Amino acid sequence: MNSLFTPLSWNDTGFILTGVMNTVTISVLAIVLGTVLGLIVGFIRAESNKLVNMLFGGLLDVLRSVPLIIQLVLFSTFVGAAGIPLDPFVAGSIVLSLYTMAFMSEVFRSGFESVPVSMQTAARSLGMNHWQTIYHIRLPIGLRAVFPSWLGVALSVIKDSALVSVIGYMELLRTSEQLISRTQQPLEILIGVGIFYFIISYPLSSYGRYVERKMAI
Amino acid sequence: MISIQNVHKSFGDLEVLKGVSLDVANGEVLSIIGGSGSGKSTLLYCINAIEAIHKGKIIVDDVDVHSKDTNKDKLRQKLGMVFQQWNSFPHLTVLENAALAPRIVKKMSKDEAIEIAKKELEHVGLGDKFDVYPTKMSGGQQQRLAIARALAMKPDYMLFDEVTSALDPELVGEVLDTLRLLADEGMTMICVTHEMGFARDVSDRVAYFHQGVIAEIGEAKQVITDPQNPLTQKFLSKVR
Amino acid sequence: MTYEFHWNVVFQKMPELLNGAFVTLHVSVLAMLLGIVIAILLAIAKMNNSKPFCYVATAWVETARNTPALFQIYMAYFGLGAFGIHLSPYVAVLSALVFINAGYLTETFRGGFQSIPSTQYSASKSLGMNSIQVYRYIILPQMLRRIYHPMTNQFVWSILMSSLGILVGMSELSGTTQRLQSLSFRTLEFFIVAAVMYFIITKLVLISSSLLSRKLFRGEI
Numbered sequence: 001m002n003s004l005f006t007p008l009s010w011n012d013t014g015f016i017l018t019g020v021m022n023t024v025t026i027s028v029l030a031i032v033l034g035t036v037l038g039l040i041v042g043f044i045r046a047e048s049n050k051l052v053n054m055l056f057g058g059l060l061d062v063l064r065s066v067p068l069i070i071q072l073v074l075f076s077t078f079v080g081a082a083g084i085p086l087d088p089f090v091a092g093s094i095v096l097s098l099y100t101m102a103f104m105s106e107v108f109r110s111g112f113e114s115v116p117v118s119m120q121t122a123a124r125s126l127g128m129n130h131w132q133t134i135y136h137i138r139l140p141i142g143l144r145a146v147f148p149s150w151l152g153v154a155l156s157v158i159k160d161s162a163l164v165s166v167i168g169y170m171e172l173l174r175t176s177e178q179l180i181s182r183t184q185q186p187l188e189i190l191i192g193v194g195i196f197y198f199i200i201s202y203p204l205s206s207y208g209r210y211v212e213r214k215m216a217i
Numbered sequence: 218m219i220s221i222q223n224v225h226k227s228f229g230d231l232e233v234l235k236g237v238s239l240d241v242a243n244g245e246v247l248s249i250i251g252g253s254g255s256g257k258s259t260l261l262y263c264i265n266a267i268e269a270i271h272k273g274k275i276i277v278d279d280v281d282v283h284s285k286d287t288n289k290d291k292l293r294q295k296l297g298m299v300f301q302q303w304n305s306f307p308h309l310t311v312l313e314n315a316a317l318a319p320r321i322v323k324k325m326s327k328d329e330a331i332e333i334a335k336k337e338l339e340h341v342g343l344g345d346k347f348d349v350y351p352t353k354m355s356g357g358q359q360q361r362l363a364i365a366r367a368l369a370m371k372p373d374y375m376l377f378d379e380v381t382s383a384l385d386p387e388l389v390g391e392v393l394d395t396l397r398l399l400a401d402e403g404m405t406m407i408c409v410t411h412e413m414g415f416a417r418d419v420s421d422r423v424a425y426f427h428q429g430v431i432a433e434i435g436e437a438k439q440v441i442t443d444p445q446n447p448l449t450q451k452f453l454s455k456v457r
Numbered sequence: 458m459t460y461e462f463h464w465n466v467v468f469q470k471m472p473e474l475l476n477g478a479f480v481t482l483h484v485s486v487l488a489m490l491l492g493i494v495i496a497i498l499l500a501i502a503k504m505n506n507s508k509p510f511c512y513v514a515t516a517w518v519e520t521a522r523n524t525p526a527l528f529q530i531y532m533a534y535f536g537l538g539a540f541g542i543h544l545s546p547y548v549a550v551l552s553a554l555v556f557i558n559a560g561y562l563t564e565t566f567r568g569g570f571q572s573i574p575s576t577q578y579s580a581s582k583s584l585g586m587n588s589i590q591v592y593r594y595i596i597l598p599q600m601l602r603r604i605y606h607p608m609t610n611q612f613v614w615s616i617l618m619s620s621l622g623i624l625v626g627m628s629e630l631s632g633t634t635q636r637l638q639s640l641s642f643r644t645l646e647f648f649i650v651a652a653v654m655y656f657i658i659t660k661l662v663l664i665s666s667s668l669l670s671r672k673l674f675r676g677e678i
Contacts, residue, residue, distance in 0.1 A: 065613075065659040066652045067620035070631060074652060077644045081460040159525035166624065173527055180535060187539035190532050194524050201523035267579050294585035304580035308598050308674070317594060318584035350675075363580075370584060 005184045012179060019175025020196065026093055026171060027158045033097035034157065035150070038104025045105065046112035056105075063102035069163050071095050076167045092164035096157065103153045111146035112138055148215070151208040155201050172196065218242055218278065219264060219374060219407070225272035226259055233259050235429035236273070243373075246406045248416035248437065251426030252452060257409045258301075260426075261376045264407070265298050278373070294322060297367030301379040303359040305351035305366075311338065312347040315366045323370065330369075337365040341395050357388030361395050368399075375399065377408040393419075413456060417441040425449045460645070467646045470637050477633030478654050484551050484622075484629060485615040491551075492558025492611075499559060500566040514563065521560020526618045529553035534625045546627035554615050561611055569604040570596075602674050609666040613659050620655070630654060 041060070045053050063071070076091045086094075115138045123133040165174035176193045180186045219241040226234040233256040241247050249257045262268040264275055266282050266289040275282040280292060306314050315334035319325045325333070338344060341361040351359050360380055367375065377396065381389045393415050400406060400419050410416055416423050416437060423440040425433045425448070433446040444450045467474075499517060502510035521529075533556075534549035544552065573596055581591040623631035630651055638647040 062656060065617075065656045067617045067631065067655055069620050069623060070634075070648055070652050070655065074645070074648045077648065081645060155523075162525040162527040163621070165527075173525070173531070177531070185539075186531075186535035190528065190536045194520075194528055194532070197524045197528060198520065202519060205523060262579075265583055267582060290582075290585050290587045293583055296583070298583035300576065300580060300583075302576055304574075304576045306577070306580075306595055306599075308602060310675075318586065321590055321594060322585040366584065 006182060008179065008183045008185055008188065015179070016172075016175060016192075019170060019172040022089075022170055022175075023158075023161055023172040026089065026096060026164060026169065027161045029093050030096035030100045030157050030161065031154045033093075034100025034104050034153075037097065037101040039108050041101060041105035042108030043112060045109045060102045060105060063099055068095070068099055068160055069166055071099065072163060072167050088164070088167045088169040091167055092169045096161060096164060099160070100153065100157050103156075104150070107146050107149045107153060108142070110149075111142035114145050115141045145215075148208045148212040151204060151211075155205055155208075158200060159197065218276075219405075220276040221260070221264070221273075222276070223273040224260070224263060224270050224275060226256070226263055226268065226270050233429050234263070234270070237429070237431060238273075239424065239431065239434070241374075241405065241407060243405050244403050245422065246400045246404075246408070246420040248420035248423045249407065249409045249426055250411070250413070250416055250423060250452070254428075255426040256429040257426045258378050261298065261378050261407065261409055265293060265296050265376060290322070294370055295373045296376060297370060297372035297374065298376040299360070299363045299367055299378065299380050301382050303351075303356065303363045303383075305359045305362055307350065307352050310348050310350055311343060311354075311362055314351060314362055315369045318366070319369050333371075334365070334369050337368040338362070340368065340398075341365045342391070355388055356384045357391045360384065360388075360392045364392075364395055364399075374405045374407070377406065377410070379409050379411065382411060411456070413441055413453070425452065427452070462646055463643055464646055466641045466643050467637075467650050470641075470647075473633055473637060474630065474650065474654065477628060477630040478658065480547075480627075480633075481616060481619050481629040481631075482658065484547065484554065484619050484627075485612065488551055488554035488558055488615050488619070489608075489612050491555045492562055492615075493608075495555065495559035496562035496566055499563040500570070503563065503567055504570070517556075518560045518563050521557045522564075526553060526557055527621055527624065529556055530621050530625060546622060546625040546632075549625055550619060550622045550627050550629075553621075554619060557618075558611055558615060562608065565604050565607045565611070566600075569600045572603055573599050605666075605670055605674070609663065612666075613662055616658060616662065617655065 041056060045056055048056075072092065072095050075095045076086065076088070079086050079091060119137055119141065120133050123137045128136065161171060162173040165171055165177070168174075172193055176189045179189050183189070221237055221239040224234050224237045225232065233254070235256075237256070237260060239247075249260070251257045259268060263270050264277070264282065266287075270283050277292065277296065280287055282289075282292060306317070309317060312331065312334055315338055316327075316330040319333055320327060320330035323330075335344075335347065338347065341364050343358065343361055343365060346354065346358065346362075351362055354362070364375075364380075380396070381392050384392065389412070393412060396406070396408065396415070397419050406420075408416070408420065418437075420437045422434060423437045424431050425440060425444070425446070427448050433440055433444060433449045435445075440449065441453065444453055499514040502514040503518070505511060530550055530553040533544055533552045534546065537544060577595055577599070578591055581595045586594070619629055620631040622629045623635050626632060628636070634647045634651040638644045641647070
């Protein structure tokens with residue numbers, strides 16, 4: 001037996017589960033924060049004038065046009081250089097949430113803008129005020145329309161969360177990478193990782209497509 | 218001449234044509250009326266070989282439409298067809314819509330095809346729309362484009378499948394006027410239609426389809442104003 | 458903040474960074490072209506009724522859509538080693554991107570094709586066109602308009618995702634940046650410049666794509 005490498009065993013279960021939990025934690029956190037922020041920004045953009053819009057638009061554009069991996073490295077290096085080093089989990093959560101927000105805000109903006117003006121006029125004619133119209137008409141109708149797109153972004157966040165490994169966060173893929181270098185059994189471990197992502201992602205993406213089809217009719 | 222001989226056609230278990238026989242002479246205008254599901258539109262699709270038939274024969278100018286040896290693409294050149302949904306090609310301008318088939322099917326030169334297309338578009342009153350995209354036009358204009366597009370192939374026969382059914386009421390007139398114009402010019406036409414006034418005034422003969430067979434056929438004015446078959450009477454009293 | 462920026466180091470290495478950017482574009486274009494070819498085959502297989510082809514295509518599409526790109530790259534780079542296949546970083550990243558592009562584009566193509574109403578086919582047939590002419594002049598041009606924007610987005614995605622090459626030591630823009638910063642320790646400067654370059658590349662792609670679309674597609678749908 002080669003003493004340097006030890007094969008995969010049941011003792012590794014805890015280690016793998018930690019990786020799984022970390023992937024789930026940071027994904028859920030980024031989806032929740034990204035959704036809340038995206039909702040606010042999307043609403044502001046749908047409501048506001050051209051100048052504010054362009055300002056936000058430019059910022060969001062940068063977040064969407066620079067690879068996530070570069071954003072992660074830049075942010076963690078930057079806070080380090082600024083003298084406030086952050087835990088990889090915190091740094092990763094911040095970057096991933098902002099990245100998610102950039103996509104979510106576009107989703108929500110298009111949702112708000114898809115609600116026909118005639119519906120809002122109808123609501124106003126019933127005596128609802130501006131905020132009541134937003135709360136009872138634009139929000140529910142706009143949100144329902146964008147659900148499939150929202151789910152699409154959320155799913156890509158789960159997959160993109162794998163990249164947080166570059167700044168040292170022990171999510172699933174980094175866990176498996178370490179196991180691979182110890183066991184030298186890349187295929188078994190990677191297939192296991194792939195199955196994990198697939199099991200989470202496939203039912204949700206199928207459901208999203210189902211809803212989309214139903215809404216199209 | 219179009220000769221339809223004992224034609225049967227089924228979709229699965231559902232027999233929509235149960236032995237239809239009919240001759241349309243050159244220069245004749247025949248209108249087909251009937252309720253939905255009576256098989257009248259299906260017959261047009263069978264004449265144009267878009268749908269196959271299961272029994273019987275359709276002969277167009279001595280050519281057996283559904284024979285294996287028939288070049289159906291070539292045959293369709295002499296049978297122009299216009300659909301209920303106008304089916305304009307949205308990626309082409311009005312002029313390109315009408316000039317495409319003469320150019321690629323009849324292998325005309327570009328100039329020749331454009332000249333013919335312009336002539337037919339002016340014919341249907343779209344002389345000022347050459348460079349417009351069809352999606353920018355009304356349904357009535359798009360339907361007239363579909364007619365011009367078919368005419369540009371210089372067909373010997375024209376088949377019209379409920380060409381006014383999908384139009385807003387105020388647009389029906391302009392399309393019917395175009396059909397009337399073609400009839401006056403002597404085009405051989407088969408029109409599946411719900412416009413009883415049009416059927417009475419413009420066509421030579423009218424056929425009433427009921428459940429896959431011709432229940433009554435005769436001189437246009439007689440069938441519409443004085444139907445002999447009780448089924449025709451019932452149908453006409455309902456649509457009026 | 459005590460950090461002092463030193464940009465000179467970065468500018469001296471500009472030729473190498475530009476070379477990295479070229480490799481990024483290179484691998485993305487290739488991944489797109491190969492992805493398109495495979496996606497056409499997969500889309501045909503999926504729409505075909507022959508079961509085995511349909512299953513293979515579905516498995517491909519769903520795996521590509523439901524697993525992370527980084528996983529695909531690791532599979533190509535480490536996983537295939539179990540079969541004695543050792544790919545270079547470039548080929549590993551390329552094959553992962555091709556795999557994913559093909560998966561996503563298959564659905565794009567299929568959706569684009571199915572969005573053309575069948576009446577366009579019968580209308581063309583009634584004018585005497587043969588099947589090849591119908592596809593050449595009517596179906597494909599309309600389809601191209603509908604899949605053009607999703608395809609552009611997929612291309613931009615490929616450019617951004619090729620940055621994962623950093624993790625397997627590929628010398629595209631990110632990998633080059635990583636190597637240069639580790640020699641000089643000017644991490645921030647190098648990665649800021651890389652970020653700007655990615656931004657410019659994606660913007661240039663989007664602008665030229667919309668210029669091209671204006672030239673290609675005059676009509677609206």
